[in-house]
Amino acid sequence: MNLFTSRWAPLPVGVREVTEGGLAAGFRAGALSAGIKPSGKLDLALLICDEADCTSAARFTRSGVQAAPVMLTRERCHLGQLRAVVANSGNANAATGHDGYEVAAAMQSAAAAALGVGAHQVAVCSTGVIGVQLDPEPVVAGITECAGQLSAGGEEEFQQAIMTTDAFEKRATIEVALSGGPVRISAQAKGAGMIQPSFATMLCFIETDAKLEDHTAELLLSVTVKRSFDRISVDGQLSTNDTVVLIASGASGVAIDPESDDELRFGEALDGLLRALAIAIVRDGEGAVRVGRVVVHGGSGPHVERVARTVANSPLVKTALHGGDPNWGRIAQAAGMAIPDSAPLPVDISIEGMQVCVAGQELEHDRDALAVRVSGDEIEYTVGLPGEGHQAECFFSDLSPQYISINADYTS
């Protein structure tokens, strides 16, 4: 694997990518096919931390319509004491009501029994079609079988079993040099490929052998998710199932003290890893051929945030990105839409470092040179609003005819 290919998420200083992979120390993972995916591909995944005194943190979708496993994990787990994850693909177990909740509970209980941990230590995750009941029997049997096959090199199978229509794997193992010695972080993400006929779900599981206090895990995950998975859009649609879990085994024996230089270094490494994974999700957005980044600066925090998201979600900006079209008028239009009743709003716009609009009016520029710049794989847009002191960014995919064909097919 070589995850750090984007100029927007380089490998942080003091960090190396462990190209041969492997989970961080203290973890085992595995997967099998429980027959949920009609294709017979891997669809059931287990992850266990073998250190009983591990710490953890988790983040979930904010949607008002949450899948049963999300509800269950939020309600029944001690989110700072997670030791295991059971995840399935092929069925999101969403919009499945009380019955679906019981299936999620059965998955949790089976994993807890098979792995010898408390049910409250098992996060449950699902991704796939929604509104269809998940048959618990083969899943529970699969969990029991899978629990006997876990290994420290099982992250590749684990990754494959959480994928749906992802075109490529999104995982990495990195090593971070700290004052007490090296620690490793491994992570596996999926998302932005659509499971027919449902919507994108992003899942990410992060394992580290560093020793973290639970509130340090919580703090670091909170900050880094805000700068990564919270800054991406394929189609602006919030999922019912989004889940991110971080577990720290402590198996390296290297402790990270709060507010230490090591905490900063570890945080930067985690930040770089999650940003690289997030950008990989955008790059794998259904039908996507290019990744855009919009950076908005100005004097109002809410304004820069709204403009960044409105630009990132505009189908007009996304089709222009697809077509290699430097259509800055659509950026201006999206900015105006994001801040209604503010006319005249003097926006500055640059594309790939070339300024094309000053105070809402075109600036003469070399169109031929710009056309070349927007034909690459990664295109950066900068929007300046009045004032200064605030900045927001979003990463987004283009909108292509393949997006339509992937999503327009009949459900059944």
Add this chain to the structure above:
Amino acid sequence: MNLFTSRWAPLPVGVREVTEGGLAAGFRAGALSAGIKPSGKLDLALLICDEADCTSAARFTRSGVQAAPVMLTRERCHLGQLRAVVANSGNANAATGHDGYEVAAAMQSAAAAALGVGAHQVAVCSTGVIGVQLDPEPVVAGITECAGQLSAGGEEEFQQAIMTTDAFEKRATIEVALSGGPVRISAQAKGAGMIQPSFATMLCFIETDAKLEDHTAELLLSVTVKRSFDRISVDGQLSTNDTVVLIASGASGVAIDPESDDELRFGEALDGLLRALAIAIVRDGEGAVRVGRVVVHGGSGPHVERVARTVANSPLVKTALHGGDPNWGRIAQAAGMAIPDSAPLPVDISIEGMQVCVAGQELEHDRDALAVRVSGDEIEYTVGLPGEGHQAECFFSDLSPQYISINADYTS
């Protein structure tokens, strides 16, 4: 013309469509080609009310980035005393700064001089490519020439000159029976066809020979625009140029008193007309083959509004609509996204009158029958949120591969 083809906007009771067309009494219109459109098609339009004591009202885009003609009309016109409209297609005169404002002012002055009215009585409208300066000379010359060619039957040419890539005309003339005799309302709209390479702009001009007080015109236009052009979405993108103008000539001699039965009848007729035009814009959305309507009810006004707009703008719902896919899970997902941090949100969903989801869980239904129902031209979705007393609706087009190809091409 037969505008009233949608089941959602039938011809109101007491109203007949004047199929032979023609402007309401007291108006003349016309158009010519001023060379703005490279195709040489009509691109400059004039409308004049010959009654000096007419009244009017107008509505504009709320975007923070407003085109020069919008800024000029808002700043320099007496919006209750408009007598004329000058409009061009092929260039939106947006993001053109001070120079663009001067061009809009030159158009206004030329129209005022040629038509013998005050500049403050001339609304200026543009639609087309943005960020490109509009050459004022041929436009001003065209205005002078066009002013000598206006006629009571000029609305067809007028309509054509405000169209960009609209696939069909959107206009009608209706006759409303009032206690003092019949009055007519004529209207011409454009929109949702995209002008390459820019974004949709909707314009609508409404003429009536009823005699209205200016605050009645304002009230009626305010209410009916909220129920029509404010309830549609092709791609969720607010334009820089949206403008709606209503002028009442009074030439019929039939006055409409405030809070009278006649005002109610006239308002219902105007409402039906604008809703039919708004739905026609959605039907003509780029690449569209179907029109969706979502009706949301529940106990919170802001919630029903947000859910309706989120469903209408979801690319997942729109691709499902395109594919004739009754994918109700995407409706549930959009509802959950619209009301974050509200889980568990018990949503009820019906499609074409068939209930498919109760309290967030699938209700057994006849999938084959539903598949037939969603294969029509107009599909209705109903979403029930907890509580009652509030309702919101949106009309929206599907998302097709043609939308991409129309919008992904290079600017120049």
